[in-house]
Amino acid sequence: xxxxxxxxxxxxxxxxxxxxxxxxxxxxxxxxxxxxxxxxxxxxxxxxxxxxxxxxxxxxxxxxxxxxxxxxxxxxxxxxxxxxxxxxxxxxxxxxxxxxxxxxxxxxxxxxxxxxxxxxxxxxxxxxxxxxxxxxxxxxxxxxxxxxxxxxxxxxxxxxxxxxxxxxxxxxxxxxxxxxxxxxxxxxxxxxxxxxxxxxxxxxxxxxxxxxxxxxxxxxxxxxxxxxxxxxxxxxxxxxxxxxxxxxxxxxxxxxxxxxxxxxxx
Amino acid sequence: xxxxxxxxxxxxxxxxxxxxxxxxxxxxxxxxxxxxxxxxxxxxxxxxxxxxxxxxxxxxxxxxxxxxxxxxxxxxxxxxxxxxxxxxxxxxxxxxxxxxxxxxxxxxxxxxxxxxxxxxxxxxxxxxxxxxxxxxxxxxxxxxxxxxxxxxxxxxxxxxxxxxxxxxxxxxxxxxxxxxxxxxxxxxxxxxxxxxxxxxxxxxxxxxxxxxxxxxxxxxxxxxxxxxxxxxxxxxxxxxxxxxxxxxxxxxxxxxxxxxxxxxxxxxxxxxxxxxxxxxxxxxxxxxxxxxxxxxxxxxxxxxxxxxxxxxxxxxxxxxxxxxxxx
Numbered sequence: 001x002x003x004x005x006x007x008x009x010x011x012x013x014x015x016x017x018x019x020x021x022x023x024x025x026x027x028x029x030x031x032x033x034x035x036x037x038x039x040x041x042x043x044x045x046x047x048x049x050x051x052x053x054x055x056x057x058x059x060x061x062x063x064x065x066x067x068x069x070x071x072x073x074x075x076x077x078x079x080x081x082x083x084x085x086x087x088x089x090x091x092x093x094x095x096x097x098x099x100x101x102x103x104x105x106x107x108x109x110x111x112x113x114x115x116x117x118x119x120x121x122x123x124x125x126x127x128x129x130x131x132x133x134x135x136x137x138x139x140x141x142x143x144x145x146x147x148x149x150x151x152x153x154x155x156x157x158x159x160x161x162x163x164x165x166x167x168x169x170x171x172x173x174x175x176x177x178x179x180x181x182x183x184x185x186x187x188x189x190x191x192x193x194x195x196x197x198x199x200x201x202x203x204x205x206x207x208x209x210x211x212x213x214x215x216x217x218x219x220x221x222x223x224x225x226x227x228x229x230x231x232x233x234x235x236x237x238x239x240x241x242x243x244x245x246x247x248x249x250x251x252x253x254x255x256x257x258x259x260x261x262x263x264x265x266x
Numbered sequence: 267x268x269x270x271x272x273x274x275x276x277x278x279x280x281x282x283x284x285x286x287x288x289x290x291x292x293x294x295x296x297x298x299x300x301x302x303x304x305x306x307x308x309x310x311x312x313x314x315x316x317x318x319x320x321x322x323x324x325x326x327x328x329x330x331x332x333x334x335x336x337x338x339x340x341x342x343x344x345x346x347x348x349x350x351x352x353x354x355x356x357x358x359x360x361x362x363x364x365x366x367x368x369x370x371x372x373x374x375x376x377x378x379x380x381x382x383x384x385x386x387x388x389x390x391x392x393x394x395x396x397x398x399x400x401x402x403x404x405x406x407x408x409x410x411x412x413x414x415x416x417x418x419x420x421x422x423x424x425x426x427x428x429x430x431x432x433x434x435x436x437x438x439x440x441x442x443x444x445x446x447x448x449x450x451x452x453x454x455x456x457x458x459x460x461x462x463x464x465x466x467x468x469x470x471x472x473x474x475x476x477x478x479x480x481x482x483x484x485x486x487x488x489x490x491x492x493x494x495x496x497x498x499x500x501x502x503x504x505x506x507x508x509x510x511x512x513x514x515x516x517x518x519x520x521x522x523x524x525x526x527x528x529x530x531x532x533x534x535x536x537x538x539x540x541x542x543x544x545x546x547x548x549x550x551x552x553x554x555x556x557x558x559x560x561x562x563x564x565x566x567x568x569x570x571x572x573x574x575x576x577x578x579x580x581x582x583x584x585x586x587x588x589x590x591x592x593x
Contacts (some may be wrong), residue, residue: 049414049416049417049440050414050416052416053385053389053414053415053416053439054389056381056385056439057382057385057386057389057391058391060378060379060381060382060385060386061382061385061386061391063378064378064379064382064556064559064562064563065559066382066383066386066392066556067391067392067395069557069559070392070554070555070556072557073540073541073548073555073556073557074548074555076543078540078543078557079540080283080540081539081540081557081558082283082284083283083284083285083323083324084283084287085557085559085562086562086563086564086567087559087562087563088563088564089374089375089378089563089564089565089566090378091374091375091378092565109438110438110439112438113434113435113437113438114374114378114381114435115374214406215398215404215405215406218401218403223398223399229391229395230395230398231391231394231395231398232394232397232398232403232406232410233406234389234394234410234412237389237410237411237412238389238411238412238413238414239411239413239414240414240417241414242411
């Protein structure tokens with residue numbers, strides 16, 4: 001917000017730059033904005049750590065059934081804690097990261113400390129030193145990553161190429177014991193295919209910080225499943241991140257207005 | 267081997283909410299002749315002399331003096347998990363019975379859960395989930411924020427196997443790591459995880475954004491964190507407990523949370539477990555509680571079972587017992 005449409009652009013003849021907070025720009029019509037000679041900037045630096053943290057938080061919460069566990073711990077019906085109530089291990093498991101940009105790389109750095117085996121798929125392969133620093137193995141074919149991973153995390157940006165990147169075919173390639181985690185954009189997943197896959201236990205579970213739309217309609221099937229965690233797009237919802245995004249956006253806008261090199265122009 | 271009888275081992279029961287796991291039985295029966303408590307009570311005369319070990323799965327069967335007196339050939343009790351605060355070690359020792367636990371195999375899962383609780387609490391994951399699925403939610407408010415884990419200061423109280431693994435994980439989040447322990451770790455261990463020793467727990471408490479308890483429960487650590495310690499903590503700090511409920515003075519914790527002396531708590535352990543359903547901790551919004559699931563994964567529980575089997579076999583053969591708990 002504010003929503004930028006043709007009418008607004010036409011009525012602001014001296015508009016030079018739109019400083020977007022956050023890294024995603026899929027909500028902006030970049031072609032149209034460009035035609036008006038207006039620059040667009042985002043805040044990739046500010047979002048990377050908190051978003052990587054949320055990816056890890058969701059992966060851990062899903063694997064260890066944290067939300068369910070909390071419900072049992074506080075439920076009025078609980079008399080004893082069952083001993084046969086189990087989650088799945090992170091240590092020694094395989095994490096497949098789809099999208100190894102700044103955020104994906106930070107996820108790899110964190111996951112490696114949990115003794116996870118890291119696979120990644122990206123438009124471009126990272127340098128050897130970068131791969132070795134986090135112990136990540138490149139999968140040129142996304143299929144290879146999907147077949148081998150216990151946890152699949154989506155960290156791509158939303159573009160026409162990544163729209164519905166994960167559909168029925170991809171979900172069926174995943175292990176039946178695998179968990180899908182999405183911290184990118186809801187539209188990267190074919191949501192109807194995901195509902196079906198979760199209902200039929202084609203995959204074990206999903207943990208989503210993003211959906212399409214947000215929030216989901218209250219009668220959406222995703223809200224009824226018990227093998228899913230959804231959070232309300234809180235990847236950058238920290239006090240620190242909000243400050244940093246504002247600072248980064250201001251720095252970008254000032255650079256444009258002062259004719260200086262722009263830190264993160266889109 | 268033909269003719270050689272498998273040793274008789276007492277268990278509580280198989281299956282259900284509290285028994286030995288059904289999918290562990292096949293393995294166990296390759297090594298032992300399992301006797302359930304029910305079978306024992308029905309045939310005490312014969313079985314009491316045959317039983318040479320107890321496989322204690324989640325605190326059952328309960329071992330008291332009466333049981334020890336009626337099992338003259340009992341040599342060893344293998345305990346699942348690392349905590350042995352529920353056992354009377356002096357009593358067992360007086361009957362010449364060895365005790366083993368499973369300290370190492372639980373470390374990574376418990377450390378993972380510590381991280382999970384820290385992340386879930388600081389990012390308000392459970393609240394967020396409730397908002398995401400609530401029938402009343404119409405939009406996601408823009409001013410809803412949590413606090414960042416990356417770059418924050420973590421104070422680890424108890425730097426044993428579990429505490430150290432927490433440090434290894436926290437380092438990857440670029441956290442500043444302080445620790446308090448009976449003994450200081452050596453320089454390489456400290457620098458490997460970037461951990462700074464706080465000889466006085468007060469220093470750790472004053473500086474930490476997250477205080478994580480990973481001590482074992484002993485007379486010295488009982489109520490280690492009470493009113494004084496909570497007041498030393500930052501008002502923006504979160505207390506995480508993955509050790510034992512009794513390490514924290516629970517009443518003092520309730521008061522501290524109600525009066526915002528600290529920001530929040532995330533507890534995998536309480537006293538008792540479960541808490542009474544009317545306990546104030548269950549009503550507080552700034553508390554996350556999980557049902558003691560630190561080691562609750564299929565893989566780890568299986569490894570625990572295998573470790574316990576090894577300990578019992580060694581104990582019965584008069585060999586050094588792996589993971590023996592010494593007085």
